[in-house]
Amino acid sequence: xxxxxxxxxxxxxxxxxxxxxxxxxxxxxxxxxxxxxxxxxxxxxxxxxxxxxxxxxxxxxxxxxxxxxxxxxxxxxxxxxxxxxxxxxxxxxxxxxxxxxxxxxxxxxxxxxxxxxxxxxxxxxxxxxxxxxxxxxxxxxxxxxxxxxxxxxxxxxxxxxxxxxxxxxxxxxxxxxxxxxxxxxxxxxxxxxxxxxxxxxxxxxxxxxxxxxxxxxxxxxxxxxxxxxxxxxxxxxxxxxxxxxxxxxxxxxxxxxxxxxxxxxxxxxxxxxxxxxxxxxxx
Amino acid sequence: xxxxxxxxxxxxxxxxxxxxxxxxxxxxxxxxxxxxxxxxxxxxxxxxxxxxxxxxxxxxxxxxxxxxxxxxxxxxxxxxxxxxxxxxxxxxxxxxxxxxxxxxxxxxxxxxxxxxxxxxxxxxxxxxxxxxxxxxxxxxxxxxxxxxxxxxxxxxxxxxxxxxxxxxxxxxxxxxxxxxxxxxxxxxxxxxxxxxxxxxxxxxxxxxxxxxxxxxxxxxxxxxxxxxxxxxxxxxxxxxxxxxxxxxxxxxxxxxxxxxxxxxxxxxxxxxxxxxxxxxxxxxxxxxxxxxxxxxxxxxxxxxxxxxxxxxxxxxxxxxxxxxxxxxxxxxxxxxxxxxxxxxxxxxxxxxxxxxxxxxxxxxxxxxxxxxxxxxxxxxxxxxxxxxxxxxxxxxxxxxxxxxxxxxxxxxxxxxxxxxxxxxxxxxxxxxxxxxxxxxxxxxxxxxx
Ligand code: HEM
Numbered sequence: 215x216x217x218x219x220x221x222x223x224x225x226x227x228x229x230x231x232x233x234x235x236x237x238x239x240x241x242x243x244x245x246x247x248x249x250x251x252x253x254x255x256x257x258x259x260x261x262x263x264x265x266x267x268x269x270x271x272x273x274x275x276x277x278x279x280x281x282x283x284x285x286x287x288x289x290x291x292x293x294x295x296x297x298x299x300x301x302x303x304x305x306x307x308x309x310x311x312x313x314x315x316x317x318x319x320x321x322x323x324x325x326x327x328x329x330x331x332x333x334x335x336x337x338x339x340x341x342x343x344x345x346x347x348x349x350x351x352x353x354x355x356x357x358x359x360x361x362x363x364x365x366x367x368x369x370x371x372x373x374x375x376x377x378x379x380x381x382x383x384x385x386x387x388x389x390x391x392x393x394x395x396x397x398x399x400x401x402x403x404x405x406x407x408x409x410x411x412x413x414x415x416x417x418x419x420x421x422x423x424x425x426x427x428x429x430x431x432x433x434x435x436x437x438x439x440x441x442x443x444x445x446x447x448x449x450x451x452x453x454x455x456x457x458x459x460x461x462x463x464x465x466x467x468x469x470x471x472x473x474x475x476x477x478x479x480x481x482x483x484x485x486x487x488x489x490x491x492x493x494x495x496x497x
Numbered sequence: 498x499x500x501x502x503x504x505x506x507x508x509x510x511x512x513x514x515x516x517x518x519x520x521x522x523x524x525x526x527x528x529x530x531x532x533x534x535x536x537x538x539x540x541x542x543x544x545x546x547x548x549x550x551x552x553x554x555x556x557x558x559x560x561x562x563x564x565x566x567x568x569x570x571x572x573x574x575x576x577x578x579x580x581x582x583x584x585x586x587x588x589x590x591x592x593x594x595x596x597x598x599x600x601x602x603x604x605x606x607x608x609x610x611x612x613x614x615x616x617x618x619x620x621x622x623x624x625x626x627x628x629x630x631x632x633x634x635x636x637x638x639x640x641x642x643x644x645x646x647x648x649x650x651x652x653x654x655x656x657x658x659x660x661x662x663x664x665x666x667x668x669x670x671x672x673x674x675x676x677x678x679x680x681x682x683x684x685x686x687x688x689x690x691x692x693x694x695x696x697x698x699x700x701x702x703x704x705x706x707x708x709x710x711x712x713x714x715x716x717x718x719x720x721x722x723x724x725x726x727x728x729x730x731x732x733x734x735x736x737x738x739x740x741x742x743x744x745x746x747x748x749x750x751x752x753x754x755x756x757x758x759x760x761x762x763x764x765x766x767x768x769x770x771x772x773x774x775x776x777x778x779x780x781x782x783x784x785x786x787x788x789x790x791x792x793x794x795x796x797x798x799x800x801x802x803x804x805x806x807x808x809x810x811x812x813x814x815x816x817x818x819x820x821x822x823x824x825x826x827x828x829x830x831x832x833x834x835x836x837x838x839x840x841x842x843x844x845x846x847x848x849x850x851x852x853x854x855x856x857x858x859x860x861x862x863x864x865x866x867x868x869x870x871x872x873x874x875x876x877x878x879x880x881x882x883x884x885x886x887x888x889x890x891x892x893x894x895x896x897x898x899x900x901x902x903x904x905x906x907x908x909x910x911x912x913x914x915x916x917x918x919x920x921x922x923x924x925x926x927x928x929x930x931x932x933x934x935x936x937x938x939x940x941x942x943x944x945x946x
């Protein structure tokens with residue numbers, strides 16, 4: 215029988231295949247490999263969408279009836295889905311397939327961690343009363359769209375830095391001519407960061423409206439909340455640094471990576487190292 | 498005089514600078530990180546126990562155990578607001594000026610300078626070409642205006658004139674949110690109340706400090722219930738609340754987690770629950786003379802033991818006291834004595850040797866427990882400012898992302914019988930997307946000319 219966990223396990227491996235295809239395409243400079251990678255990625259995304267929808271239905275069959283966004287496993291799957299979706303839209307709009315290496319790799323890692331780590335429980339569980347709110351769905355979905363955009367932006371930044379290094383040593387470095395021009399990378403990075411900033415803002419705001427309707431405080435300096443604010447501040451700094459003269463390029467790329475490190479810490483570090491309201495999300 | 502003027506200018510320059518913005522953003526981030534690494538809300542004795550007196554002294558000196566409410570953290574927020582206000586006031590006039598500037602005439606030479614540029618030939622004369630172009634632009638959402646050209650006929654079209662103002666909306670929204678938060682913290686309150694089923698209360702324990710807040714009305718809890726999932730985790734809490742004004746029922750509502758009640762700007766949230774004692778029937782046996790008396794003790798109410806002036810009161814209740822089952826804490830004040838003494842009395846173990854206070858042996862005949870509901874109570878007159886700011890912020894960032902100010906300059910020059918048309922364009926940002934839009938427009942114009 216086809217279950218959601220079967221579909222999601224398959225996508226773990228197809229995402230691995232995409233990562234390999236994109237990397238091979240980059241190393242051997244073969245556009246055809248990129249093309250195949252892109253096709254596999256699109257197919258995986260469709261499969262994964264089906265898996266998520268099926269899991270939603272299964273939760274109703276179990277009598278719990280909630281959107282598949284309630285624990286670490288489900289959020290990892292959704293994060294992988296969002297990164298892939300945003301990346302493929304970007305690829306479609308820019309026709310630049312070389313941008314795919316990092317997003318595919320991180321999607322695969324998220325799925326692999328969700329499927330194989332002993333820290334992550336893949337069972338469908340019932341919801342605690344505080345989590346029964348449409349605000350929860352809005353909050354989680356929007357935060358993760360933001361995080362996914364930041365992941366793609368981090369990939370662009372890495373590419374920018376790698377390309378800068380390659381150009382510094384010789385004009386015909388491994389990446390030159392095959393990836394977009396630095397100016398375009400910089401611009402795309404900025405667009406992605408602004409897009410992520412928009413959705414992170416929506417995520418923080420829906421979270422705070424939800425907290426206000428459940429507990430009567432829209433802001434309580436809970437560690438997870440605070441870390442999302444830290445992330446938000448770092449990306450605000452990235453957006454503004456670009457407006458200052460001489461801050462384009464490398465510095466903005468490094469700051470964008472710093473921002474992504476904050477995203478990762480907000481997501482994992484807070485759950486495993488700090489405690490607070492959101493600690494339900496550890497299992 | 499001159500120097501003072503220079504200093505003022507310099508100060509404004511510093512307060513409007515983006516370097517300061519980056520500094521404040523990163524300082525706030527680092528401060529917030531410290532606050533998540535150290536436990537917040539500990540008292541000074543607790544700090545000393547955790548960290549030893551030396552480090553605890555430093556933590557207390559910088560307020561790191563209550564970091565988000567310290568003066569220096571608030572000062573950073575204030576600095577952000579000042580930076581934001583000064584910067585916006587500094588830039589807004591420049592933006593307005595930039596937006597209202599218009600070319601008086603167009604020349605082919607001017608248009609040559611643009612990087613986004615296109616030219617095509619048309620069989621129509623310049624004037625006809627220009628009006629056809631204006632029509633196409635109209636349908637593409639680019640209202641245009643005629644301007645004289647140096648030889649031919651010129652057009653200027655633009656879209657998204659309000660886009661450059663969106664950052665001001667975002668910046669203003671930050672100030673509005675912070676203003677709302679300030680308003681709430683000055684004029685509002687937050688607190689907690691426990692109401693036993695069937696009881697009425699109008700006093701709220703404030704969350705900050707130890708004060709009591711008296712509500713202008715009272716609240717009764719008619720019923721509280723919890724539902725569980727099969728494997729034992731709670732599924733739903735609910736309380737049936739009634740608001741009373743001068744003893745009259747004015748409002749009746751069931752609240753759940755995520756579904757609070759608001760009355761006169763004060764909101765009640767389902768927050769916790771527990772079990773407490775309603776009343777206990779207790780037997781006191783005076784060991785001195787063997788006389789026994791039974792009394793009914795409502796929770797936390799003082800009664801006299803019949804035939805004496807000794808005052809007794811049930812002050813505590815535990816459902817499971819050190820795994821000995823339920824126990825009640827009784828306080829006894831002997832006649833004429835200042836000090837009272839107390840003890841835990843085990844309900845289910847009447848023969849327990851500790852069931853005594855001074856000269857009385859004590860036995861619980863009957864203990865009637867009841868559930869109480871824990872309500873978070875809040876009044877926050879600033880919340881609508883905060884929500885308004887949130888809305889403006891999202892609209893502003895969304896429009897800043899999805900729109901830009903785009904301008905087109907078009908010149909139709911006579912060329913043989915027809916004309917030569919030069920188009921140039923520029924967007925305030927996201928030039929890649931604009932190039933696509935520009936190319937699309939050129940295709941359509943080619944078909945029309
Ligand atoms: C929490 C506070 C702030 C937030 C959320 C915020 C948000 C934003 C956003 C979303 C943009 C648009 C970015 C883009 O389109 O690429 C922007 C641009 C800008 N911000 Fe802020 N900002 C904040 C504080 C400040 C402060 C304190 C200053 C003062 C110097 C400032 C100055 C600017 C400038 C100069 C721009 C560029 C405007 C332009 O492109 O014409 N911002 N800000």
